[in-house]
Amino acid sequence: MCLRPLEVDDVPVLVGWAADDTFRSRAGWSRGPGPELSAFWHGQVATPARDLLRLGVVHAGDLVGYVDLHGRDAHERELGYLIGPSDRWGAGLGTAAAEAGLAYAFDVLAFRAVWAESDDPVSLRILRRLGLTETEPRNATDGFAFRRLRIERPAWAAWCGRDSQQPGDPLS
Incomplete structure (x- = not known):
C-alpha cells in the first residue's frame, strides 16, 4: 500500500464509488455518480483546499481509497480515511490506510499530534488499534454520537516500536 x-x-x-448505495450511505455522500459528482471531484483534484491534504491510497496498483489530513494548525491535523467501494471493506485496507496516514503525518510532515472523530464502531476500533485514545469520553445519555480520539508523536513512536521520535521515511 x-x-x-x-x-x-x-x-x-x-x-464510480458513488454507484454503491452502501458506500454512499456510510460515507455520507449525497450525490450518486454523474456529471455533478464528476465536476466536484475534478475541482477537488485540480484545486485542493488549502487546509486539506488528500492522498490517494493505492493497493495492488488500484486506487482503493484516500486519506485526509485536515486543518490549518502547523503542528496537528485531523485524520480521515475512506475505502471504496464497500466490497473492499473488511479486508484490512481501512486499518492500513489510517496507519499510512498517521505515518505520513508524523514521519513526513513531523506533526506533533493527530486527532480523528467518528461515530462508526468499526472506525473507532481501527483508530484505537492504531494507538489513538479518546480525549472526550462521552456517556450514553449525553446524545453526542461522535467520539474524538488523539495520538501524539511520542505515543506513535512507541506504538511503532521506535526509539526515536524524529521524522523518517514511513513508506520505505
Missing part, C-alpha cells in the same frame, strides 16, 4: 497525490485520472474511480 502507498499514498500518493490524487490525479485527474482518479476522478472516474472516485465517481
